[in-house]
Amino acid sequence: MQKIYIAGHRGMVGGAIARRLQARKDAGEDLTLITRSHAELDLTNQQAVCDFMQTEKPDVVILAAARVGGIHANNTYPADFIYDNLMIECNVVHQAFAAGCRRLLQLGSSCIYPRAVHQPMREDALLTGVLEPTNEPYAVAKIAGIKLCESYNRQHGTDYRSVMPTNLYGPGDNFHPDNSHVLPALIRRFHQAAQAGDEVVTIWGSGKPRREFLHVDDMAEASLFVLDLDRATYDANTEPMLSHINVGCGTDVSIMELAQMVADVTGFRGRIANDLSKPDGTMRKLMDVSRLADMGWRARVELQTGLQETYDWFVGNQDAMRR
Numbered sequence: 001m002q003k004i005y006i007a008g009h010r011g012m013v014g015g016a017i018a019r020r021l022q023a024r025k026d027a028g029e030d031l032t033l034i035t036r037s038h039a040e041l042d043l044t045n046q047q048a049v050c051d052f053m054q055t056e057k058p059d060v061v062i063l064a065a066a067r068v069g070g071i072h073a074n075n076t077y078p079a080d081f082i083y084d085n086l087m088i089e090c091n092v093v094h095q096a097f098a099a100g101c102r103r104l105l106q107l108g109s110s111c112i113y114p115r116a117v118h119q120p121m122r123e124d125a126l127l128t129g130v131l132e133p134t135n136e137p138y139a140v141a142k143i144a145g146i147k148l149c150e151s152y153n154r155q156h157g158t159d160y161r162s163v164m165p166t167n168l169y170g171p172g173d174n175f176h177p178d179n180s181h182v183l184p185a186l187i188r189r190f191h192q193a194a195q196a197g198d199e200v201v202t203i204w205g206s207g208k209p210r211r212e213f214l215h216v217d218d219m220a221e222a223s224l225f226v227l228d229l230d231r232a233t234y235d236a237n238t239e240p241m242l243s244h245i246n247v248g249c250g251t252d253v254s255i256m257e258l259a260q261m262v263a264d265v266t267g268f269r270g271r272i273a274n275d276l277s278k279p280d281g282t283m284r285k286l287m288d289v290s291r292l293a294d295m296g297w298r299a300r301v302e303l304q305t306g307l308q309e310t311y312d313w314f315v316g317n318q319d320a321m322r323r
């Protein structure tokens with residue numbers, strides 16, 4: 001029997017991972033899933049995390065809890081983004097280790113790479129240049145998370161792994177008008193404009209930046225794929241001080257192209273305008289996913305299909321939305 005703790009199981013990614021593991025359990029795998037909501041366990045609280053880990057002693061930890069947000073939230077609340085994420089990582093990784101957990105998977109982000117890095121971004125581009133200022137504090141925390149895992153592996157022989165997702169989306173996303181990422185923000189804005197018969201929808205920035213969007217089900221599948229790799233395979237495909245693995249779909253679109261796709265899905269027929277007072281952020285973020293592809297995993301959900309599904313979910317769940 002394997003005891004697996006999923007930190008952040010009520011979030012978009014943690015929820016998708018939890019559903020997959022529950023399906024495996026239902027199919028007969030000998031798993032015990034451990035979860036705690038944020039209200040039940042604040043992962044920034046060292047003593048609480050220590051008590052929890054010592055009581056539960058999970059065999060495996062999946063760290064999908066983090067303070068997460070789009071460009072505006074990152075830029076407006078930098079202290080929250082660096083403090084919460086550093087504390088969550090330190091507490092979860094160290095207390096998992098102290099409780100005897102040998103395998104852990106943590107989720108980072110594509111913003112760990114320098115803002116002007118060669119595209120597509122390879123894992124070995126880490127720490128080779130200056131970060132994007134709109135999300136530097138979050139990126140520093142995510143880089144620290146990778147180095148934390150690597151350091152425990154090197155000093156204590158643990159098997160702590162890191163995956164770096166590109167921009168994610170899907171059912172369960174955060175559709176907050178200001179603090180969310182671009183895809184859910186645009187779904188909400190274009191839907192409301194289509195319903196109201198508005199003639200103009202304004203998107204932030206120039207529309208020229210390019211982003212790679214991965215569906216959350218693909219991300220959940222990739223996370224478990226990496227977690228399930230035997231240690232020899234993981235170690236053979238990574239390096240002790242370059243241990244993270246990119247996760248993406250390998251293609252990107254401009255924000256204006258995305259906006260047009262969202263307009264079509266929501267039935268908005270008006271004009272798209274730009275608010276140039278808002279930041280563009282990094283001009284391009286496309287993952288080099290060859291490390292993961294060489295191990296046998298590829299994304300499956302097409303953006304058009306995933307966007308329609310996410311829009312349908314948004315329309316059906318507006319009342320139950322958590323933020």
Ligand SMILES: NC(=O)C1=CN([C@@H]2O[C@H](COP(=O)(O)OP(=O)(O)OC[C@H]3O[C@@H](n4cnc5c(N)ncnc54)[C@H](OP(=O)(O)O)[C@@H]3O)[C@@H](O)[C@H]2O)C=CC1
Nearest residue numbers: 008010011012013038042043044065066068107109167168
């Ligand atoms: N969404 C994206 O585009 C991307 C996400 N990622 C990474 O993927 C991971 C999952 O992100 P995603 O699912 O989108 O994020 P969500 O915001 O949907 O989920 C994050 C979860 O973490 C929980 N959480 C936050 N702070 C604490 C805390 N102090 N104690 C306990 N729980 C806490 C949240 O609970 P509550 O809501 O109750 O606070 C929530 O359940 C994160 O590591 C993120 O950095 C990486 C790249 C892109």
Ligand SMILES: C[C@H]1O[C@H](OP(=O)(O)OP(=O)(O)OC[C@H]2O[C@@H](n3cnc4c(=O)[nH]c(N)nc43)[C@H](O)[C@@H]2O)[C@@H](O)[C@@H](O)C1=O
Nearest residue numbers: 069070071109111135180181182185203204205279280281
């Ligand atoms: C996942 C990733 O997410 C963040 O980085 P980001 O990729 O810049 O994320 P974003 O989704 O917020 O924006 C993408 C682009 O889209 C434009 N844009 C247009 N209109 C809206 C809009 O209405 N909302 C938002 N949020 N952006 C908009 C926006 O101006 C930008 O050019 C970081 O938190 C970072 O730390 C991180 O890891």
